[in-house]
Amino acid sequence: MTTQLSLNTGRRPDGALALTAVGEIDMSNAAVFAEALAEAVAQSEPRPVVIDLTEVEYIDSAGLASLFQHVERIHLLAGPLLAPVLTISGLAGLTTVDGS
Template sequence: MSHFLEGGDVHPGFSCVITPVDGATVLSLSGELDIATAAECGRGLAEAVASSEPARVVVDMKGVEFCDSSGLSVLISALTGAEASGGVLVLCELHPRIRRVLTLTGLSRRFRTYDTVPEAIAALPRPITS
């Protein structure tokens, strides 16, 4: 069951939708990820990371064609938070411009990226059950 994130700073043209899929949390982003939307995206990322223990988060960026340093900052923060709790956060469906930004900034070495949501989910480590 998907849900849109609600917040006081909702910006037209930007959306965060969280969907549980096969034991993972998929956060689908759409719109520009910039200084105007970074706080809203950060809330969505925090909710996605906190939704399972350990975090198993796929950030679907299919609808994002622009990302500035504020957007990169919230993605890095979410990745760091997921890893600190023993979880994982990956990116998928990157627009060529976003992929280029990650490469130019060296963040392509920090983020695992995949072509599709199913491919990303399949690559996530399975949680250890006792």
């Protein structure tokens, strides 16, 4: 069974491309997330993509692996539930992570 995940791409007021995820990212939907992430990174060249994870309640290692693949091209927004996971995983040391 696939876990509920909604993905939307749009432009922020500053012109940066943003990929917004809502729900949970786990092995059941990580491939969909990875595909949307790769597409957003390709579209935003040469600017980083803002990955808005403020409404993500859970992310497993499959979802984190997708983020690690693009660490040099992303800027993460995370809520209080996810920020510690991004720090412990090492992502916060490799890319910008802003809290909400």
